Ligand SMILES: Nc1ncnc2c1ncn2[C@@H]1O[C@H](COP(=O)(O)OP(=O)(O)OP(=O)(O)O)[C@@H](O)[C@H]1O
């Protein structure tokens with residue numbers, strides 16, 4: 001423990017600095033769950049998707065990521081889940097640092113987070129129950145845990161009664177709630193959702209975000225990319241705006257940078 | 258890995274064989290064809306070996322001792338020969354015995370004519386030497402020739418060379434044929450697995466997203482590949498039994514007493530072992546080849562699924 005003390009003190013200094021302009025930020029001394037430091041991402045074809053992104057997200061935060069199409073939002077998400085690696089700078093997520101990760105660390109990192117897809121990614125041949133259970137099976141959970149946890153995840157998203165249904169028997173909103181249950185079932189400390197309401201009826205979008213805020217209230221950090229400005233306004237959470245690969249506004253840092 | 262996970266993943270692999278059944282059927286068909294070729298090649302070479310073996314056993318070298326040697330000296334030489342390399346057996350044939358054998362061969366009519374030879378036997382004492390490995394014929398021949406007290410050595414070098422060459426060609430061709438068919442089997446299985454991977458890319462993307470290890474992702478496909486190999490091995494052994502029974506019956510009918518095939522039961526277990534080994538190897542290697550490419554190239558949890 002003693003070894004870590006100077007580190008925490010160091011972080012503390014940085015945080016004190018930002019606290020003056022950032023009343024929403026987390027208590028002094030806490031390490032960020034996600035930190036981007038001078039991150040650049042350029043794709044193979046030369047597209048500069050992110051430029052010099054610096055950002056900290058703390059435990060228990062709910063962050064909307066917004067911006068025009070092609071701004072770099074999905075790239076930002078892909079760097080968090082280690083779908084892509086930065087060309088310069090450092091990304092640190094739940095203690096995994098981009099520069100120091102091996103290939104074996106990738107599944108370890110992903111087990112600390114739950115991912116929600118815009119296209120739901122439900123397996124058509126499986127029941128709702130099996131779709132959620134799948135996420136537990138493939139990381140080696142026991143049948144006992146699977147039975148217990150899948151039911152409670154389905155109850156949490158309000159689909160306890162639909163366990164035996166097939167995905168094609170559900171509405172878009174319901175399908176995404178199954179996706180949410182699957183992201184939650186392994187008890188991650190972080191939920192990542194890239195346009196989770198993109199394929200959902202606007203009325204249903206509220207339900208989804210409602211659920212995400214409920215999950216967030218229980219302590220899970222949530223990062224959600226969205227195009228729906230009305231949603232962002234109504235839920236009044238931290239908003240990070242990306243334009244042409246740069247973070248141009250962050251409500252946590254007092255609005256426009 | 259927990260046994261529970263192992264049985265789940267194995268079950269998924271076996272399920273893939275069924276879900277993908279048209280492709281499984283096609284690849285099992287091609288694998289059976291490959292293995293059947295191997296089986297026929299092995300059965301053929303076993304039977305050729307057997308007939309060569311009979312030739313080989315008949316191929317003995319006659320060693321003749323110099324005249325006027327003591328019997329004890331000859332017996333000592335025999336003992337020496339028996340301890341040389343590549344000698345299976347050496348039997349002493351004193352000249353009286355040699356003559357008797359030759360006279361017997363001539364038949365009763367001539368026996369009387371040549372019986373005076375028994376008084377003044379012109380034959381030398383000799384030994385009938387059987388070699389263990391005909392491919393070493395020349396070396397052994399020279400070694401025998403070099404022994405003290407040996408007048409000359411008689412053998413049929415041509416037969417020895419023929420037998421050696423034929424079995425060497427069969428061995429070499431068999432090796433390359435098996436290697437080639439094994440590669441074909443591997444490619445066939447790899448191709449089938451590639452299709453399963455394509456059909457299962459949605460599952461794979463979810464597995465990656467929730468943090469399944471690559472080994473977890475691989476196991477069902479490896480199981481599928483192995484299952485295809487083993488199914489093919491079992492069916493091929495059965496088919497080969499039918500084909501071979503038919504061949505044996507035909508041979509017995511058309512060449513009664515002249516030709517006898519090696520019995521199936523004497524080699525089918527070894528062959529079955531070879532089939533299973535090929536099936537398992539091709540199954541594991543084939544699925545790893547396809548997966549290696551996929552996991553590297555399309556290792557994406559997020560990319561759109563087409
Ligand atoms: N794999 C890739 N290879 C090359 N260029 C890419 C790749 N992925 C994204 N880009 C480019 O990088 C830029 C940022 O893309 P990104 O997907 O991050 O945008 P986005 O903000 O998520 O857009 P949208 O709102 O349309 O989803 C775009 O110009 C895009 O064309």
Ligand SMILES: [Mg+2]
Nearest residue numbers: 073074075194
């Ligand atoms: Mg996007």
